[in-house]
Every structure is written in structure tokens, then in C-alpha cells.
Amino acid sequence: MNWNDLTEPYGFEFFRNGVYVATMAGALCGLVGCYVVLRNMSYIGHGLSHAIFGGYAVAGLIGVNLFLGAGIWGVVTALAIGGIVRRRPIGSDAAIGVVTTASFALGIALVERYGSPGRSADALLFGNVLGVTPSDVWLVAGVSLAAVLFIGFAYRPLLFTTFDEQVARATGVKTGLVDTALMIVLAATVLATMNVMGVTLIAATLVVPAVVARMLTDSFSKMLAIATVIGAISGFGGMNLSYHHDLPSGSTIVLVGTGFFLLAYLGGGRLRSRAATVAHAH
Amino acid sequence: MTQTTVTQTTVSQTTVSQTTTTTTGTELIRAEQVTVAYGVDPVIVDVDLTIESGDFVGIVGPSGSGKSTLLKALIGGISPRSGSVARRSNMTVGFVPQVEQIDWNFPVTVAECVGMARSSGWRTPWISKKERAEITEVLDRLGLHGLDSRHIRDLSGGQQQRVFLARALFTGAEIIFLDEPTSGLDVKTRHEVLHLLADLNDEGVTIVLTTHDLNGIATHLPTIVCLNKTVIGAGTPNDILVPDILERTYGSPMQILEHGGMRVVVDAGPHASVIPFDRPAAGQ
Numbered sequence: 001m002n003w004n005d006l007t008e009p010y011g012f013e014f015f016r017n018g019v020y021v022a023t024m025a026g027a028l029c030g031l032v033g034c035y036v037v038l039r040n041m042s043y044i045g046h047g048l049s050h051a052i053f054g055g056y057a058v059a060g061l062i063g064v065n066l067f068l069g070a071g072i073w074g075v076v077t078a079l080a081i082g083g084i085v086r087r088r089p090i091g092s093d094a095a096i097g098v099v100t101t102a103s104f105a106l107g108i109a110l111v112e113r114y115g116s117p118g119r120s121a122d123a124l125l126f127g128n129v130l131g132v133t134p135s136d137v138w139l140v141a142g143v144s145l146a147a148v149l150f151i152g153f154a155y156r157p158l159l160f161t162t163f164d165e166q167v168a169r170a171t172g173v174k175t176g177l178v179d180t181a182l183m184i185v186l187a188a189t190v191l192a193t194m195n196v197m198g199v200t201l202i203a204a205t206l207v208v209p210a211v212v213a214r215m216l217t218d219s220f221s222k223m224l225a226i227a228t229v230i231g232a233i234s235g236f237g238g239m240n241l242s243y244h245h246d247l248p249s250g251s252t253i254v255l256v257g258t259g260f261f262l263l264a265y266l267g268g269g270r271l272r273s274r275a276a277t278v279a280h281a282h
Numbered sequence: 283m284t285q286t287t288v289t290q291t292t293v294s295q296t297t298v299s300q301t302t303t304t305t306t307g308t309e310l311i312r313a314e315q316v317t318v319a320y321g322v323d324p325v326i327v328d329v330d331l332t333i334e335s336g337d338f339v340g341i342v343g344p345s346g347s348g349k350s351t352l353l354k355a356l357i358g359g360i361s362p363r364s365g366s367v368a369r370r371s372n373m374t375v376g377f378v379p380q381v382e383q384i385d386w387n388f389p390v391t392v393a394e395c396v397g398m399a400r401s402s403g404w405r406t407p408w409i410s411k412k413e414r415a416e417i418t419e420v421l422d423r424l425g426l427h428g429l430d431s432r433h434i435r436d437l438s439g440g441q442q443q444r445v446f447l448a449r450a451l452f453t454g455a456e457i458i459f460l461d462e463p464t465s466g467l468d469v470k471t472r473h474e475v476l477h478l479l480a481d482l483n484d485e486g487v488t489i490v491l492t493t494h495d496l497n498g499i500a501t502h503l504p505t506i507v508c509l510n511k512t513v514i515g516a517g518t519p520n521d522i523l524v525p526d527i528l529e530r531t532y533g534s535p536m537q538i539l540e541h542g543g544m545r546v547v548v549d550a551g552p553h554a555s556v557i558p559f560d561r562p563a564a565g566q
Contacts, residue, residue, distance in 0.1 A: 168401065170459075173401045220389050
């Protein structure tokens with residue numbers, strides 16, 4: 001394969017848009033995913049994307065703009081999960097399980113009863129990176145910028161709240177506000193990324209880069225940087241590989257990320273054994 | 283140092299202690315008739331306690347007596363069901379949690395752990411050059427020189443405890459709360475931590491800690507608060523380490539011995555000798 005073969009798909013606008021979105025969405029999910037993984041909420045991406053499907057169905061039923069309705073539904077679901085975890089003695093995994101599956105079930109029931117509100121229901125479920133429009137590119141760019149600004153401005157309170165919520169709250173950090181803002185950013189991330197990855201694969205893009213980064217470093221700031229870069233490379237590489245090997249783009253992006261995971265897993269034995277030793281000590 | 287007198291009145295079956303303080307320090311926290319409950323049953327009931335600047339207070343009591351809950355109520359981490367906790371406005375607070383509550387696999391280096399404490403107001407995400415110098419100074423002072431880029435897990439128990447103390451100091455805390463700061467530490471490290479806290483207190487930092495270790499920690503402190511759901515007594519070790527208050531706190535008779543000018547508390551209940559010393563060894 002020569003250079004011309006590699007650059008050939010860039011002659012198509014749909015491919016360029018797909019690469020822009022996949023790269024930015026990969027980086028965005030890598031960055032936000034660090035907080036998701038470190039808060040033991042790895043399945044929130046999976047759950048939220050299902051919940052948003054429910055919102056999509058409800059929006060179609062009541063005649064609201066599908067994207068807006070799904071977005072609001074996603075934010076409300078994310079806040080509900082955060083609120084339940086804070087106020088009731090149940091873990092975040094259980095709260096995610098209850099709220100998001102209920103929302104997904106509602107979506108399925110409504111679609112079955114009243115029909116799909118639009119042809120893009122399949123795209124929501126399985127992703128459609130080749131159908132990305134310029135407005136999708138701007139949406140992902142906007143959410144990415146907002147996420148970077150939020151994490152930049154609230155970096156320390158976010159870190160403190162994620163690491164040690166009780167002490168952060170006790171020493172004056174507005175942890176409720178921080179959690180709410182993070183949940184909104186997370187819901188926006190899932191919503192913006194769904195067109196590319198689809199409901200079924202979004203959890204992997206949120207979790208895999210962060211997990212790989214965690215295996216490679218013990219520093220929080222480096223973890224954020226590594227996860228962002230791995231997410232971006234997975235998106236960019238996955239899109240190009242999918243074109244040249246005629247593979248589904250969402251799956252290929254996830255598989256590139258999984259390749260990074262395997263490399264880190266096989267190469268990170270020393271780190272793992274040290275972690276195991278300490279875990280025993282504690 | 284705070285001079286504390288204790289007056290006690292018995293109301294029905296519950297003994298309520300009120301601490302009246304005459305000090306040179308200013309009042310930082312006043313808890314009045316504080317009751318806290320997580321569920322139906324209250325964890326602490328009608329607690330009255332006043333903390334003044336310069337105090338060095340140890341809250342002691344058996345497991346489940348509400349020590350950690352009282353600490354959190356004083357800080358404002360939990361709201362009382364009834365009663366009130368008044369805190370001086372703009373008071374900078376540091377909190378050192380129990381080591382068991384810390385996620386040691388969380389990816390933070392020592393410098394990141396200390397740096398996160400400055401979370402209020404506009405801060406750069408990264409630790410500035412000036413802050414880096416301040417962190418180095420705090421770490422050096424606590425005997426953690428050169429450990430700033432190490433992961434918090436890769437430290438000894440005493441060093442880990444001091445990292446969280448450094449985090450509290452980095453905020454410029456006037457008052458530092460420590461929940462079981464010597465839990466799991468050996469005798470030497472325990473003394474090091476205690477001396478460090480005494481030095482900080484000498485410099486004007488108010489210290490409030492919880493401990494279940496009467497002889498290793500509490501007897502060395504200038505002020506002890508005995509807690510068992512409510513305050514049983516508060517004052518100096520000489521006032522408080524007496525059989526009556528200790529028995530009401532721990533629900534078991536206690537004997538007080540004098541050793542090297544210090545009081546030593548020993549269990550004097552019928553169950554004190556669980557394994558008789560004269561029991562024949564196995565196989566004999």
C-alpha cells in the first residue's frame with residue numbers, strides 16, 4: 001500500500017468528516033473516561049447511551065426535536081444516577097443499572113408501540129460514522145472544547161472530589177456542583193459521540209483509553225494526557241483501517257483501542273505485580 | 283493552653299457533660315446539643331463541645347462510639363439531625379482521613395495529592411512553580427524530601443500519614459482534624475506522628491483527632507474528650523483518666539496505673555485475662 005492509497009479516501013468529504021469526528025470523539029471520550037473509570041462508573045457510558053435511546057423515543061412521541069429531547073433525557077438520567085448514589089446507600093454500578101435500563105426499556109416499549117420516530121434509530125444503536133454531517137463535526141468539536149475548558153477550570157476540585165469526595169466536601173469543595181457539572185459533560189459526551197460509535201460500542205471508547213493509561217502511569221495528569229492521545233489515535237487509526245479493510249468503523253475504532261490495551265497489559269507486568277503486592281499489604 | 287473544667291449533670295439515664303473553657307484562644311467551633319443519625323438510631327446524642335484556637339484535643343471512645351461521626355459533624359461533612367454546629371467564618375480546615383478510607387490504587391503522586399488541596403478559587407490545572415516550591419518546603423518539613431513524584435502507595439505507613447498531613451498544611455489550615463491518625467502504625471512511627479502534631483500545635487495549629495489508643499496517644503494529649511454516643515467527660519488526662527469516666531465510656535471497669543509520671547489505663551473487668559498466663563502450653 002503506497003501513500004496515494006492511504007490518502008485516497010481523504011478525497012471524499014464524508015470520510016474527512018468521519019475522521020475529524022472519530023479523532024475528536026476518541027480524544028474526548030479518552031479524557032472524560034478517566035473520571036468515569038476512577039469513579040468506578042465504567043458502565044455509565046453504556047448505560048447512558050441506552051438511556052438516551054429512551055429519550056429519543058420519548059422525544060419522537062411528543063414531537064420534540066429528537067436530538068434535543070435525547071440530550072435533555074441523557075442529562076436528567078446522568079443527574080438522577082449521581083443523585084441516587086449520593087443520597088442512598090447503593091453503589092454507582094447498581095444505580096446505573098436501574099436508571100439506564102429502565103430508560104432503555106421505556107424507549108423499546110415506545111418504539112414497538114408507536115413505531116420508530118425516524119430512520120436514524122439504527123444509527124443511534126449501531127453508529128454511522130459515514131453519515132456524519134458537518135454539523136456533527138461542529139457538535140463534537142463544541143462538546144470537546146467545552147469538556148476541555150471545564151476540566152481545565154475545575155481540574156483540582158474535580159481531582160479532589162474524584163479521589164476523596166468526603167474530605168473534599170469537608171474542606172470546602174462544592175462537590176455536589178462538581179459532580180453535577182461532570183455528569184452534564186458526560187451526558188453531552190455520550191450524546192455527541194453516539195452518532196459515531198452507536199449505543200452498543202460507546203462504553204468501550206470511554207473506558208478502554210483510560211484503562212490503558214492507568215496501566216501505564218501512576219500520575220493523574222499523565223493519565224489524562226495518555227488517555228486523550230490513545231483515544232485520538234484509536235479514532236483516527238480505526239477510521240483509516242476500517243476504510244482500507246472494509247470493516248465497520250465503530251468496531252475498528254474499539255479494536256484499535258483494545259490493541260493498545262493488550263500491549264499495555266503484556267508490557268505492564270511489572271506495574272501489575274507491584275500493584276498486587278501493595279493491594280495485599282493493605 | 284486551654285484550661286478546661288468539666289461539669290456533669292445526670293438527666294434520667296443519660297449523663298450529659300458540658301465543657302466550660304477559659305482560654306486565651308478564640309472560639310473556632312461550638313457544637314451544641316448535636317445529635318447525628320444515619321438511619322433511625324442516632325450515632326451521637328446531644329453532644330456539646332467547644333474547640334478553640336490552639337487546642338490539641340483527642341476524642342477517645344470504644345468502636346462505634348461515634349468518634350468519626352463527631353469529627354465529620356464538627357467539620358460540616360454531615361448535618362446534625364438536631365442541635366447546631368457553629369464554625370468561625372473563613373476558617374481554613376484540613377482533614378486527614380483514616381488510611382483505610384483511602385483508595386491507594388488511585389493514580390496520584392505525592393505532589394498531586396498535596397496540590398489538590400488548593401481547590402478553591404481560580405487555580406491553574408498544573409502546579410505552579412511557586413506552589414511546587416511550597417510543596418517541597420512542606421514535604422521537607424515533614425521528612426518527605428524527594429518523594430514528590432512517588433505514587434502514594436509506594437510509601438511506608440508513616441510517610442503515607444504525613445502526605446495527608448502535608449495536604450492539610452498546604453491549604454494553610456488553622457485547624458486540622460485527623461481520624462485515627464496512628465491506626466496501623468508501629469510504636470516508633472506513632473511517636474513520630476505524635477511529635478509532629480505537637481510541633482504543629484506549638485506553632486499555633488489547632489489539632490483535633492480521634493483515637494482508640496488510650497495509652498499510646500490519648501494520655502500524651504493536653505485535652506481528652508471521652509465519647510460514647512454522648513460526651514462522658516472532657517478535660518486534661520488527670521481529670522479524665524479516672525475509673526468512673528472510663529468505665530462509663532468503655533462499659534467496662536478500668537484500672538489506672540502511674541508509670542513514669544504518666545497514667546496508664548488497663549482493663550480491670552472480669553474478662554481482662556482472656557487467656558490465663560498460667561495456662562499449660564499445648565502438648566504439656
